[in-house]
Amino acid sequence: MAKYGQNAGAIAALVREAEVHRDVYVDPEIFELEMEHLFPNSWIYVGHASQLGKPGDFITANIGRQPVLASRHTDGSIHVFYNRCPHKGVKIASEPCGNTGKFFRCPYHAWSFKTDGSLLAIPLKKGYEGTGFDDTQANEGLSKVRNVVIYRDFIFARLSDDGVSFEDYFGESLSTIDNMVDRSPEGKLAVQATPIRYMHTCNWKMLVENQTDTCHPMVAHESSAGTAVKVWKREQGSSTETPMAVQLYGPFMSPYEFYEQSGIRIWPNGHGHTGVANSIHSNYSDIEGYLGQxxxxxxxxxxxxxxxxxxxxxxxxxxxxxxxxxQILRNFIPIAVDRTLVESWVYRLVGAPDKLYERALMYNRFINAPTSIVGHDDLEMYERAQEGLKSNGNQWVNLRRLYESHEEQDVTAVINGTSERQMRNQFHAWSKFMTMDMDKRVEAAE
Known part of the structure; x- marks a missing residue:
């Protein structure tokens, strides 16, 4: 028997002002409700326009449980569809990416579609004459995702017909994407390599929370990054140049005071970032010629x-x-309540020195790969949390660090860099987008 169903009140009760119930991480029903409500109601990243460089190029993705397909049409436009044939429902494309040529062809019965999704041909189409086929949805071709926005080549989609507009959903948070793109002398990014894919045996929200958790690096990464720093100090001798690996690992051992002063900025709808005044990326060595460009x-x-x-x-x-x-984007793709596929993408700054791209690729391998000594520290913590939350001793997760009573929601603010307010901000958004359409659905069912 369903414990939560479409009960918006019961789901909202899982999120208190500074606590969340363990079910948000461990309950399979909550996970399925996220797939049904949270992801369709949110604006979800699908891919990057540079992955669709020429007509016929396509990429596939999932928004919650919904498989989607994005393609570049012959006129240069980009379209996003539900990845299913309107005949028998077979997925049109099963590969992560590729080039389909001038049209998509269903592998089951050879129905074919233009790269803008419109129906091109059906074998033995005369068999549909007089059947009313022309008035069916199938005759329209691949079903389009209607809410699609391409912002500085980043492709986002929202499956729900009703909801928060792209501009209102992201607001000032888009300044991070702006800054990343503007770091190219040509104002353009390009994906040139496949991502690192790494399966994590934990709930997807644990990974998201960890991105703004500044109280764990100097603890969880002491045995990895801390050891790398100690070895370099012991072996550096008279060298005045710090190796790139040490530049990347070393800042993980910054003290609490560093993170406190760095600050966190929160934005409405669950967005936020660490490193307002300073960050672990601030002191990398200069790349010759880049500033001049x-x-x-x-x-x-x-x-x-x-x-x-x-x-x-x-x-x-x-x-x-x-x-x-x-120039890295990490996509935390929910697979099950306790399984998350992480894709870590690196973008080239078009027109910038190759050394910058090499550094980004190195960072991705050193920090985000299955072989990373740092990444394994985090994964062990996620796995321990996923197991520990089965304990009945306490069913609530505490997010009270630097909590102030009656905190305002959906605001922009700069706060202490070790605050857990961004996590509270995320769960406020989680509750909002999980429940925003439930009452409507219940009324429609009645």
Whole structure:
């Protein structure tokens, strides 16, 4: 028997002002309700326009449980569809990406569709004459996702017909994407490599929360990043140049005071970022020629403004994180209540020195890969939490650090860098987007 069903009140009760019930992480029913409500009601990242470089290129993705397909049409436009044939429901494309040529062809009965989704041909179509086929939805071709926005080549979609507009959903948080794109002297990013994919045996929200958890690095990563720093101090001798690996690992051991002063900025609808005044990416060595390229492109003042904004992790609710300073996006894809596929994408700054791309690729391998010594620290904590939350001793997760009574919701604010307010911000958004359409559905059913 369903414990929560379509009961908006029961689901909202899982989120208190500074606590959340363990069911948000461990209950399979809650997970399925997220797939049914949260993800369709939110704006979800589908992919990047550079992955669709020429007509016929396509990528596939999932929004909750819904498989979707994005393609570049012959006129250069990009379209997003539900990834199913309107005949028998077979997925049109099963690969993560590829080029379909001039049309998509269903592998079951050879129905074919133009790359804008319109129906192209059906074998033996005369068999449909006089059947009323022309008046069916199937005759319209692939079903389009109607709410699609391409923002600076980032493709977002919302499945629900009604909901918060793209502009109102993201608001000022889009400044992180702006900054990442503007770091290219040409104002353009490009995906040139497949992502690192890494399965995590935990709930997807644990990964999202961890992106703005600044009280764990110096603890959880002491044995990995801390050891790397100790070894370098022991072995560096007279060297004055810090190896790239140490530059990437070392800041994880920054003290609490560093993170407190760095700050966190929260935005409405669950978005927020660490590293307002400073971040672990601030002190990487300069890349020869890069500043000159930026000054030539933007002017002295604007170039320094762009490069001086060195945010750490920006969470775009519900399930992506952007590192503008190293051109990385991590997509936390829910598979099951205790399984999350993490895709870590690296973008090239078009027109910038190759060394910047090499550094971003290195960061991704060192920090986000299954072979990462740092990533395994986090995964062990997620697995322990997933197991520990089965305990009946306490069914509530505490998010009270630097909590102030009657905190305002859906506001923009800069706060102490070790606050858990961004986590509270995310769960406020979780409750809102989980329940915003439930009352309507219940009324319609009655």
């Amino acid at each position: 930026m000054v030539a492109a933007y002017g002295e003042q604007r170039a320094h403004e762009i490069l001086g904004e060195v945010r750490h992790n920006t969470v775009y609710f519900p399930n992506i994180m952007v590192k503008g300073a190293v």
